[in-house]
Amino acid sequence: MRKRDLPFHESELRWETPHYPIAKRFDDGYFSRDGGRAESREVFLKGNDLPARLSQHAQSGTGDFTIAELGFGTGLNFFETVLLWQQVLSRFPAAKAKLRFVSFEQYPLARADLERVLRPWPDLLTLCRTILQPWPPISGWQTYETDHVRLELAVGDANSLLPEWTGAANAWYLDGFAPAKNPQLWNARLMQLVASKTRTEGTFSTYTAAAQVRRDLMAAGFEVTRVAGFGRKRHRLQGCLKAIA
Numbered sequence: 001m002r003k004r005d006l007p008f009h010e011s012e013l014r015w016e017t018p019h020y021p022i023a024k025r026f027d028d029g030y031f032s033r034d035g036g037r038a039e040s041r042e043v044f045l046k047g048n049d050l051p052a053r054l055s056q057h058a059q060s061g062t063g064d065f066t067i068a069e070l071g072f073g074t075g076l077n078f079f080e081t082v083l084l085w086q087q088v089l090s091r092f093p094a095a096k097a098k099l100r101f102v103s104f105e106q107y108p109l110a111r112a113d114l115e116r117v118l119r120p121w122p123d124l125l126t127l128c129r130t131i132l133q134p135w136p137p138i139s140g141w142q143t144y145e146t147d148h149v150r151l152e153l154a155v156g157d158a159n160s161l162l163p164e165w166t167g168a169a170n171a172w173y174l175d176g177f178a179p180a181k182n183p184q185l186w187n188a189r190l191m192q193l194v195a196s197k198t199r200t201e202g203t204f205s206t207y208t209a210a211a212q213v214r215r216d217l218m219a220a221g222f223e224v225t226r227v228a229g230f231g232r233k234r235h236r237l238q239g240c241l242k243a244i245a
């Protein structure tokens, strides 16, 4: 059997260390070996200026702030975002605002694998057990709802499911595996779709600085900035949708 024909939900992983997962299909790790949680906060949360923007949203907003992600993976980015949102709401307990998190994932992890990844982080494991019920999700759109967070998981190839999504994001997390190992999740058409589903002044952030990704994001209409990367990565990209003149 070829690797890409593995049945759905069969373990996607091999383990480099007891809690560090490698995706068998892509031969790549799910997050930085230099610290997954720190990477998530630095690259995706700060890279989209979320500590400030979510505070502003909680103070001024009703309605929702939407974050969209390519690649749910272990949920680390999602859980770190929920923790940030909880901190923000603890400062503004009267806030009516909601966080909407939409993530595209073709190969959801088996529950046992997900829990094994999260076991070193009891706070994240608790969030996982509270929010991700039932898990694993089946193909198509699944919604997980708590008081202040709505997670919409699109299970399948983002290339097919993103065109179906009628929403638009305030911030994007572009978190596929390395572009060289998974070009399907970084192609020019997909970046155009990402841009077309980004709100005015919406942003993106990613851990990669691959030249083709940078070109595709610029061609799609983003102002792209190359900044210092996390851990052993020299650079990464972040940016904002250009205003239409």
Ligand SMILES: C[S@@+](CC[C@H](N)C(=O)[O-])C[C@H]1O[C@@H](n2cnc3c(N)ncnc32)[C@H](O)[C@@H]1O
Pocket: 029, 030, 031, 070, 071, 072, 073, 074, 075, 076, 077, 078, 104, 105, 106, 107, 108, 156, 157, 158, 159, 175, 176, 177, 182, 184, 185
């Ligand atoms: C680097 S991991 C994501 C890490 C994740 N954000 C986290 O916080 O753990 C990349 C993810 O993209 C998913 N993926 C790869 N190709 C995809 C595609 N065409 N459509 C949707 N998801 C895809 C993989 O299954 C994997 O879970």
